[in-house]
Amino acid sequence: MVDNFEYLLDGFAAAFIFSNLIYGFIGTFLGTLVGVLPGIGPALAIGLLLPITLTVQPTQALIMFAAIYYGAMYGGSTTSILLNTPGESGSVITAVEGNKMARAGRAGAALATAAIGSFVAGTIATLLLAMAAPELAEIALTVQPAGFLALIITAFATVGTLLGSSRIRGILSLAVGLTVGLVGADLQSGSLRLTFGNRAAIDGIETVTVIVALFALGEILYLASRFRHEKWKVIPVGGRAMMNKRDFKRSWKPWLRGTAIGFPLGVIPAGGSEVPTFLSYAVENNLAKGENKREFGNGAIEGVAGPEAANNANAAGALVPLLALGLPTSATAAVVLVAFQSYSIQPGPLLFMTNPELVWALIASLFIGNTLLLILNLPFIRFWVKLLYIPRPYLYAGIATFALLGAYALNNSIFDLQIALAVGVVGYLFRRFAVPITPMVIGVILGPLAELYYKRALQISQGDHGVLLDGPLTKSLYIMLILLIFIPPIYSHLRKNGKRNSKANIDGR
Amino acid sequence: MNKVSQAGKGELVFAGALFLVSLVVFWDTHGLVLPTNNTVVSPRTFPYVVASLLMIASIGIAIEVFRGRAATPEGTNSDFPFQKADLKTMLIIITAIGIHTFLLEKIGYIIAATISFWGVAYAFGAKKIIKIGIFAFFFSSLVFFSFTNLLDIQLPNWIIEDLISKVGS
Numbered sequence: 001m002v003d004n005f006e007y008l009l010d011g012f013a014a015a016f017i018f019s020n021l022i023y024g025f026i027g028t029f030l031g032t033l034v035g036v037l038p039g040i041g042p043a044l045a046i047g048l049l050l051p052i053t054l055t056v057q058p059t060q061a062l063i064m065f066a067a068i069y070y071g072a073m074y075g076g077s078t079t080s081i082l083l084n085t086p087g088e089s090g091s092v093i094t095a096v097e098g099n100k101m102a103r104a105g106r107a108g109a110a111l112a113t114a115a116i117g118s119f120v121a122g123t124i125a126t127l128l129l130a131m132a133a134p135e136l137a138e139i140a141l142t143v144q145p146a147g148f149l150a151l152i153i154t155a156f157a158t159v160g161t162l163l164g165s166s167r168i169r170g171i172l173s174l175a176v177g178l179t180v181g182l183v184g185a186d187l188q189s190g191s192l193r194l195t196f197g198n199r200a201a202i203d204g205i206e207t208v209t210v211i212v213a214l215f216a217l218g219e220i221l222y223l224a225s226r227f228r229h230e231k232w233k234v235i236p237v238g239g240r241a242m243m244n245k246r247d248f249k250r251s252w253k254p255w256l257r258g259t260a261i262g263f264p265l266g267v268i269p270a271g272g273s274e275v276p277t278f279l280s281y282a283v284e285n286n287l288a289k290g291e292n293k294r295e296f297g298n299g300a301i302e303g304v305a306g307p308e309a310a311n312n313a314n315a316a317g318a319l320v321p322l323l324a325l326g327l328p329t330s331a332t333a334a335v336v337l338v339a340f341q342s343y344s345i346q347p348g349p350l351l352f353m354t355n356p357e358l359v360w361a362l363i364a365s366l367f368i369g370n371t372l373l374l375i376l377n378l379p380f381i382r383f384w385v386k387l388l389y390i391p392r393p394y395l396y397a398g399i400a401t402f403a404l405l406g407a408y409a410l411n412n413s414i415f416d417l418q419i420a421l422a423v424g425v426v427g428y429l430f431r432r433f434a435v436p437i438t439p440m441v442i443g444v445i446l447g448p449l450a451e452l453y454y455k456r457a458l459q460i461s462q463g464d465h466g467v468l469l470d471g472p473l474t475k476s477l478y479i480m481l482i483l484l485i486f487i488p489p490i491y492s493h494l495r496k497n498g499k500r501n502s503k504a505n506i507d508g509r
Numbered sequence: 510m511n512k513v514s515q516a517g518k519g520e521l522v523f524a525g526a527l528f529l530v531s532l533v534v535f536w537d538t539h540g541l542v543l544p545t546n547n548t549v550v551s552p553r554t555f556p557y558v559v560a561s562l563l564m565i566a567s568i569g570i571a572i573e574v575f576r577g578r579a580a581t582p583e584g585t586n587s588d589f590p591f592q593k594a595d596l597k598t599m600l601i602i603i604t605a606i607g608i609h610t611f612l613l614e615k616i617g618y619i620i621a622a623t624i625s626f627w628g629v630a631y632a633f634g635a636k637k638i639i640k641i642g643i644f645a646f647f648f649s650s651l652v653f654f655s656f657t658n659l660l661d662i663q664l665p666n667w668i669i670e671d672l673i674s675k676v677g678s
Contacts, residue, residue: 055661168573169580172527172566178559179534186552189544193556194537217606224602224632225594393635397626397645400602401652404609404625409662417610421603432594433520433570434580451555455548463549 004134011360015368020063023056024365027064028372031071036387037395038079039223041091042315043331043441044215045072047208048402050339051409058343062362065339067369069332070122073315074373075384077114077308082107082235083388090273090311093281097296097303102235104299112243113251113301114308115378120252121259121309122370125316128263129323130363133352136324140349145456146467148325150474152450155329157481158268160439169435176426177443180205187448188455200415207338209407210444211331213420214437216403218427220396225428227392234388237381250292251305254284258309266317266329273314273330280310316366323347323359327446331438334445342410517579524570527563534560601632617667622649 014020030052034045049068053061073090080091081098094114101110143151160174161167183194184204195201243251258280265276284302288295296303318333326348328334340347345358352359377384390398407420430437454468461467469475513521538556573579605628613621626645627638635641650673656662657674664670 051656051662052660166573166578168566168569171562172570175531175559175563175566176527179530179563182534182556182559188550189548189552191541191544191552193541193552194534196537220629221599221602224598225596227595227598227633391635393630393633393641394644396633397628397630397641398648400606400629401622401626401648404606404622405652405656405664408613409656409664412663414610414614417613421606421610424606425603428599429523432580432582433523434582447559454555455550458549 007360011364027067031068032075035072035075042072063365066365093307100299117309121313125313149453150477173439177440178447181447213423214427217424221428222431254306258306259313262310262313263317266314276310277307280306527567531564618664
């Protein structure tokens with residue numbers, strides 16, 4: 001524990017060098033800039049900005065990522081409040097109450113509570129991250145391949161079944177992702193899968209290409225398919241992005257509650273930021289009394305403060321399994337993993353031993369990025385709002401240009417561009433048929449890893465499948481999984497029956 | 510069984526296509542050339558699992574549609590029902606990106622990116638096509654210049670790129 005604190009101080013020392021602070025500043029600026037653009041969430045923002053960080057040193061790149069990460073999240077909430085087009089699932093709830101507040105002329109207060117709430121939640125959650133991740137990494141060192149496989153399968157199940165409108169669509173998304181992950185040479189045997197004689201496919205499909213194409217090109221195609229029916233109205237910010245005393249009084253508890261809900265749900269793979277933000281909203285709605293309660297649905301500040309805090313704490317929580325286990329549990333964490341890998345850094349339990357300075361520089365940068373964000377962004381809110389007035393043809397053409405550049409520049413390969421176009425069409429179809437996108441991203445990234453751990457486990461046991469259920473960790477994970485899969489349908493079935501019975505009772509009376 | 514709506518039919522085609530993909534994965538896996546050295550786990554095992562999952566999920570979607578539970582697309586609800594997709598707009602964008610992909614390494618980044626920018630902007634209803642063309646050209650040149658000169662990321666060169674690099678240096 002004392003060691004960790006010293007490491008953290010070293011991390012701060014590394015991050016506080018002037019040139020590194022500049023990178024943090026650039027990251028915050030770019031992250032907010034890209035995050036404010038409608039339709040761009042944090043995952044895509046990092047994906048699009050990846051080429052820019054390719055040429056700097058690893059530590060500086062990590063500092064930039066941390067700043068981009070929080071910057072993009074903050075930018076996203078601005079867009080949801082003023083434009084009602086949430087860039088990612090975590091901002092959907094913010095859009096509900098935030099946009100209503102803006103319509104009622106309280107945009108400034110909504111933006112302020114979102115920003116300060118994000119800062120409070122981000123700071124507390126990063127602190128928890130700094131305490132939890134090393135401990136978890138230490139435990140993780142003792143986990144066997146079969147345990148890792150069980151963890152990955154749990155992540156698949158939770159991400160696949162908790163997101164989106166129906167379980168089967170989540171599973172479909174996951175399956176498509178796993179299929180994309182199959183492409184290329186098998187790591188162990190070298191057998192070529194699904195390459196169809198294409199040499200460029202042997203190395204597999206680039207994850208960043210998939211992410212950028214799914215989120216950017218898929219979104220653009222989806223918007224194109226319906227843009228003639230859409231209306232688009234930016235709500236002007238009257239006055240400054242400020243809260244009065246009463247707003248503050250109504251906000252601070254939701255911030256803390258949101259953090260308490262968001263962080264743990266980020267650490268366990270509970271399927272991204274949808275669940276915690278909805279949960280936080282429900283809690284605030286239930287706890288509100290009197291006049292405040294009546295405001296819910298018409299722009300209650302608690303309904304912005306809580307979910308925004310939950311969203312940010314959740315994002316920091318998702319970094320715990322990412323750093324300690326190497327397992328991304330959200331689309332954004334998945335992109336961060338890819339960003340690490342582009343520097344040949346493999347997150348996981350060993351990272352704390354092999355590259356502690358990098359991890360702690362990252363954690364320190366998260367603190368700094370979060371603070372820079374608050375200092376830089378609230379006073380300059382008018383500048384960011386101007387971005388929302390970019391005419392749509394230019395905006396989408398610009399996003400497409402950077403998406404294509406990002407897809408190509410990583411490997412200088414035309415094959416990647418062809419894949420991007422194909423995946424873009426898949427992204428459109430997913431949106432059209434209400435298939436959630438995150439499970440696919442998780443499938444692409446964790447699929448090959450699942451196979452690797454499966455093979456390792458069986459090599460150790462020399463082909464005995466019993467090893468997959470060995471040990472308390474695997475057993476408890478699989479039991480949890482079975483409960484997770486079977487309880488909700490049984491519960492809803494019972495409830496339906498119950499309703500029918502009570503109806504029968506009433507009818508029979 | 511409920512009557513399948515027009516949108517539901519589209520979803521059935523989507524599920525059918527993914528079902529076909531799962532068959533392709535089965536077929537490809539079946540034809541894998543196995544390594545001569547003995548491995549504990551065959552490289553076929555995992556793909557078979559994935560293909561089965563994909564197949565089951567695509568059948569599951571089809572069943573959902575037949576039960577009358579077709580998808581409600583993102584951003585739509587009873588107030589904003591889903592309208593028929595604007596295929597023309599989409600096709601213009603796909604064509605623009607396709608041309609970009611095809612021409613990029615043949616005529617350099619700037620013209621390829623100008624074409625794709627112009628195409629997407631046009632698809633999204635930009636009226637002043639000449640103005641957009643000029644803007645697209647300057648925008649692409651700026652992107653090219655800043656990525657190659659400031660960030661050391663190489664992008665495909667052609668005559669125009671050489672000219673711009675000379676002016677810049």
